[in-house]
Amino acid sequence: MKKAWFGVAAVLALSLGTYAWFAWAKSAERAQPLATAVVQKGDLEDTVSATGTLQPRDFVDVGTQVSGQVKKLHVEIGDIVDKGQLLAEIDSTVYLSRVEGTQAQLKNQQAQLAERQANLRLAEQKAQRQANMMREQATTAEAVQVAQAELAAARAQIESLKAQIQQTESTLRGDRANLSYTKIYAPMAGTVVTQAAKEGQTLNANQSAPVVLRIADLSTMTVQTQVSEADVSRLRLGMPVYFTTLGEQRKRWYGKLRQVNPTPEVLNNVVLYNALFDVPNPEGALMTQMTAQVFFVVAEARDAVLVPLTAIQRGAVRVVREDGRVEQRAVRIGAQNRVMAQVLSGLEPGERVLTNERAPQGARAASAARTPRMGPRL
Secondary structure: OHHHHHHHHHHHHHHHHHHHHHHHHHHHHHHOOEEEEEOEEEEEEEEEEEEEEEEEEEEEEEEOOOOEEEEEEOOOOOOEEOOOOEEEEEOOHHHHHHHHHHHHHHHHHHHHHHHHHHHHHHHHHHHHHHHHHHHOOOOOHHHHHHHHHHHHHHHHHHHHHHHHHHHHHHHHHHHHHHHHHOEEEOOOOEEEEEEOOOOOOEEOOOOOOOEEEEEEEEEEEEEEEEEEOOOHHHOOOOOEEEEEEOOOOOOOEEEEEEEEOOOOEEEOOEEEEEEEEEEEOOOOOOOOOOEEEEEEEEEEEEEEEEEEHHHOEOOEEEEEOOOOOEEEEEOEEEEEOOOEEEEEEOOOOOOEEEEEEEOOHHHHHHHHHHOOOOOOOO
16 A cells, blocks of 8 residues: 555655646746837838749731741841831732733633624614514514514523622632742731741641741830639739849839739649730830740838738737836838738837847847746756
């Protein structure tokens, strides 16, 4: 029994000692001073960040509508072209021969029409004579009927020939159009940014429309960004946005959000939405496929009273007065980001507030030096 009671006493003493140790450690932690921060004035931004790429806002892929060999290219990559400027020529030999052949066929049909019209006039005169003779009983009814039949046949032949001429004229317009397509003109003003065909290359337009080159207007660029589904709900059309490039990280380019595509892209099980905005590029410093670090400005405050978020608890802060006492004070908060918050009322610049963070190691050491160390009692 003595041994049993001794064991119980030992366990009880160990439990009490452990409890006393944790209680002392907890009180020592509470005794550690909280860090303070000074209320300051400055600028604040709440942003959604994303990565994007630059593309020309307006561009067109210039192709050919006819097949053939590229006879001549009049421009190179980097050339600035005007709308309507000649860019390239396709070998026109085949198309020119078709136009000439159709023109000859049309002239032949027009000559046949003239002959048919002469025959029609003759048939009209013959039918009129037979009608006059019939009134005088100088011919037979059969001769009158033959003359009228010949007149009707002449008129039908003329109508048939006119239809053939109309069809030939339509074919000629198509041949002339194909001939004109052998010369490729610029549909817009801009800069030649890519060239897919070379002189001497044969292009086949029967299966697809071959692209010869691309013209882009580089005076205005579009930034295409991909925003995660967690942040896309914070975006709104017309909101300010800026970005930096890898080459000029200190320079900001500004724009406004123009479009958020409703259909997302899923990459590695991550849902991303394309957000687009435009930016002027009058000096041509921005180039195609540049990488942009983009910041969508959700909220901002300029020359505002700022305080760390860790100092705010349920709409109030703890202000350290000059005499060292702590005062609980209600504040009204405006814009905020992950670190700082704008104070609309309740604080003035220069005031010192307590934060929820512990003081730095030096302050802790100083506090520990002022507090005598005491071990737990068993």
